[in-house]
Amino acid sequence: QQQVKQSPQSLIVQKGGISIINCAYENTAFDYFPWYQQFPGKGPALLIAIRPDVSEKKEGRFTISFNKSAKQFSLHIMDSQPGDSATYFCAASLGSNYQLIWGAGTKLIIKP
Amino acid sequence: ETGVTQTPRHLVMGMTNKKSLKCEQHLGHNAMYWYKQSAKKPLELMFVYNFKEQTENNSVPSRFSPECPNSSHLFLHLHTLQPEDSALYLCASSQEPDRAYEQYFGPGTRLTVT
Numbered sequence: 001q002q003q004v005k006q007s008p009q010s011l012i013v014q015k016g017g018i019s020i021i022n023c024a025y026e027n028t029a030f031d032y033f034p035w036y037q038q039f040p041g042k043g044p045a046l047l048i049a050i051r052p053d054v055s056e057k058k059e060g061r062f063t064i065s066f067n068k069s070a071k072q073f074s075l076h077i078m079d080s081q082p083g084d085s086a087t088y089f090c091a092a093s094l095g096s097n098y099q100l101i102w103g104a105g106t107k108l109i110i111k112p
Numbered sequence: 113e114t115g116v117t118q119t120p121r122h123l124v125m126g127m128t129n130k131k132s133l134k135c136e137q138h139l140g141h142n143a144m145y146w147y148k149q150s151a152k153k154p155l156e157l158m159f160v161y162n163f164k165e166q167t168e169n170n171s172v173p174s175r176f177s178p179e180c181p182n183s184s185h186l187f188l189h190l191h192t193l194q195p196e197d198s199a200l201y202l203c204a205s206s207q208e209p210d211r212a213y214e215q216y217f218g219p220g221t222r223l224t225v226t
Contacts, residue, residue, distance in 0.1 A: 100213060
């Protein structure tokens with residue numbers, strides 16, 4: 001199964017709070033799980049990525065948690081700021097066939 | 113900026129028109145992609161080129177015709193489009209096949225078919 005299921009579709013978080021976006025997959029052959037951030041009028045930009053042999057990766061306020069047995073991974077944004085308001089996409093890579101399988105996106109709004 | 117440029121940024125065309133979208137990457141990457149982005153849907157991969165050779169064509173209607181004259185330039189030729197083709201068309205590039213998870217996107221062309 002090639003799908004990546006992302007939830008929620010939209011999320012509103014107070015400034016300073018933790019934003020959590022979840023994704024689930026079926027294909028155990030996926031070899032990288034990136035998260036992309038997209039602002040209005042811009043293309044998606046790689047935020048952070050994780051391999052399936054790592055349970056957690058942190059870059060600044062952004063953390064990916066990976067649960068291989070549950071086939072789930074999530075993005076946590078700590079101390080969320082209004083500038084984090086964007087659409088976030090999870091994805092899964094099959095490496096040598098160049099393709100990324102994308103989630104449907106989560107529109108995140110951080111309230112001041 | 114990302115190093116990937118797209119022109120035009122906005123395009124309105126009738127169903128009988130012919131137009132082309134252009135993408136250029138200044139990153140020295142070997143792979144280039146065309147995506148279609150519609151609201152509340154996953155990005156749809158249309159075409160992939162690796163070293164100028166098309167490697168993927170995800171069942172895209174023939175009214176969309178890609179062209180990759182070299183590894184820095186990518187075109188999408190459009191003709192006799194339908195209103196449901198209205199969307200944001202994104203171009204992306206990546207360095208190596210095993211780094212396909214790391215793609216660099218242009219800002220997109222917002223296409224409206226009337």
